[in-house]
Amino acid sequence: MIIRLASALLFVLLLAGWEVYCRAAGVSALVVPLPSAVLRTLWDGLAGGYLLPHLWVTTVEMAMGLAAGCTVGFLAGVLLAEVPVLRRLFYPYIVASQVVPKLALGPLFIVWFGFGMTSTVVITALICFFPLLENTMTGLQQVDPNKRELFRMLRATRLQTLLRLKIPSGLPVILAGLRVAVVLALVGAVVGEFIGGRQGLGASIIAAQGMMDSTMMFALFIVITLLGMIVYQAAAGLERWLLRRPWKG
Amino acid sequence: MSFVTIEQAGYGVPRGGTILDRIDWSIGEGEFHALVGRSGCGKTTLLKLVAGLLPPATGIVRIQGEPVRGPGAQVGFVFQAPTLLEWRTVLDNLLLPVSLKRRPQPADRRKAEELLDLVGLSGLAGRYPGELSGGQQSRVALARALVTEPPLLLLDEPFAALDAITREELQDDLLRLCARHRTTVLFVTHDIAEAVYLADRVAVMEGGRLSHALPVPLARPRGRDVRYSPRFNALCLELRRAMDGKAESVALERAS
Numbered sequence A: 001m002i003i004r005l006a007s008a009l010l011f012v013l014l015l016a017g018w019e020v021y022c023r024a025a026g027v028s029a030l031v032v033p034l035p036s037a038v039l040r041t042l043w044d045g046l047a048g049g050y051l052l053p054h055l056w057v058t059t060v061e062m063a064m065g066l067a068a069g070c071t072v073g074f075l076a077g078v079l080l081a082e083v084p085v086l087r088r089l090f091y092p093y094i095v096a097s098q099v100v101p102k103l104a105l106g107p108l109f110i111v112w113f114g115f116g117m118t119s120t121v122v123i124t125a126l127i128c129f130f131p132l133l134e135n136t137m138t139g140l141q142q143v144d145p146n147k148r149e150l151f152r153m154l155r156a157t158r159l160q161t162l163l164r165l166k167i168p169s170g171l172p173v174i175l176a177g178l179r180v181a182v183v184l185a186l187v188g189a190v191v192g193e194f195i196g197g198r199q200g201l202g203a204s205i206i207a208a209q210g211m212m213d214s215t216m217m218f219a220l221f222i223v224i225t226l227l228g229m230i231v232y233q234a235a236a237g238l239e240r241w242l243l244r245r246p247w248k249g
Numbered sequence B: 001m002s003f004v005t006i007e008q009a010g011y012g013v014p015r016g017g018t019i020l021d022r023i024d025w026s027i028g029e030g031e032f033h034a035l036v037g038r039s040g041c042g043k044t045t046l047l048k049l050v051a052g053l054l055p056p057a058t059g060i061v062r063i064q065g066e067p068v069r070g071p072g073a074q075v076g077f078v079f080q081a082p083t084l085l086e087w088r089t090v091l092d093n094l095l096l097p098v099s100l101k102r103r104p105q106p107a108d109r110r111k112a113e114e115l116l117d118l119v120g121l122s123g124l125a126g127r128y129p130g131e132l133s134g135g136q137q138s139r140v141a142l143a144r145a146l147v148t149e150p151p152l153l154l155l156d157e158p159f160a161a162l163d164a165i166t167r168e169e170l171q172d173d174l175l176r177l178c179a180r181h182r183t184t185v186l187f188v189t190h191d192i193a194e195a196v197y198l199a200d201r202v203a204v205m206e207g208g209r210l211s212h213a214l215p216v217p218l219a220r221p222r223g224r225d226v227r228y229s230p231r232f233n234a235l236c237l238e239l240r241r242a243m244d245g246k247a248e249s250v251a252l253e254r255a256s
């Protein structure tokens, strides 16, 4: 509790120091804006309704990309974990695709899907796909050999073994992948908008940059950070809820 | 007619060499056999061969005359480790063999509760395995193997994690249940007294071979006083000597 208080106090002190320094040294608002100005812009943007549509667009893109990427990643992970031939066939490509900077494909997606939401959703989905694929594959293959033997002894079908043994026992690993995907989804959505968005928080940053409005850019950083913290906490909460059983291994 | 027949069964691994060497054994229907031997001599491997979890490299295992080709429905197996599903309650773990076949009925649930009572865990049905002690977990694993009432039961040191008193109670419960259902049993243990108390016949394994066979001609049902009778102690001593390789009388001859 004391630590929390101290860390909040540190934040306030930092902001105060920043404010005082900028005022005293007369730093241009173009380079580093005053915290008080940023907060005022943020408040005006939220209360005046300027930021809300952008926040909404980014949230929707993130949610859609996350849902699509995670679903496809999970299903592909199950498929590759269950069918060794496919795994051996695709594994080199999966390893190769890990090192491809997915965001660099953004311009290509704009050619394919045009400016706007679709290309951003596709980038976000692609980024979320990999952690889910990796972790699902790992999680399903890490099942305790004793438990596999038990299911073999009980003559469980392949589907039963998947649904009642492999997925539940791999769940902690799969959910860790989800937590990574959530953070990446925000990066994907914002950067996707940098490249090809008309609306959204990322597009607004580019617009603010065009107007040399550093104050607005800082306000947008804050909104993005808060959005990220909320979805991360939501994912962590989901994880805690699903793993509320005394889980081990 | 014998229920389980093991004929010249052998097993090996590429880098470990021979683990089991031409095992011959048979268990009559409703008989209770124990398998003793030092750690690492191949007891678990033999049990898995009989269960159909491992294919024999040589020879054959038959259950009711049929060659074993894989895990069969009539076999219950208690593994050396409890092997419970941590994300399921004790009751769900008990009902796992049933629920993999069909939706558990209220009768199955009652049966599971009864078995839980029998192994001394009534009231813990709603707990998760992570909330049980090691000995309690192994009792759940035992009850799980009994829930489908299989005609053949293979047990791999099921009582190793228990205190002496609980162990004696469970031994009596197991004998009672097996007598009631005429279950055929192969029971692996380290404990000489346990083998003598439970079994009609004890096989001694040494380095992947069956070296001795000891019949246990004690009347059934066996009660607490049997454990302290001179006959019982004499049999334990004989088994001990067989494990040391000294008892010539019961040595298994081996052609070639």
Ligand SMILES: Nc1ncnc2c1ncn2[C@@H]1O[C@H](COP(=O)(O)OP(=O)(O)OP(=O)(O)O)[C@@H](O)[C@H]1O
Pocket: B013, B015, B016, B019, B037, B038, B039, B040, B041, B042, B043, B044, B045, B046, B080
């Ligand atoms: N997968 C394996 N690969 C190589 N060697 C193995 C394998 N499994 C078992 N062994 C070896 O086979 C031998 C017999 O193993 P097994 O598990 O049957 O012994 P055990 O008699 O059940 O021992 P314990 O009483 O300690 O449980 C051991 O020496 C072991 O090292």
Ligand SMILES: [Mg+2]
Pocket: B043, B044, B045, B080, B156
């Ligand atoms: Mg063993």
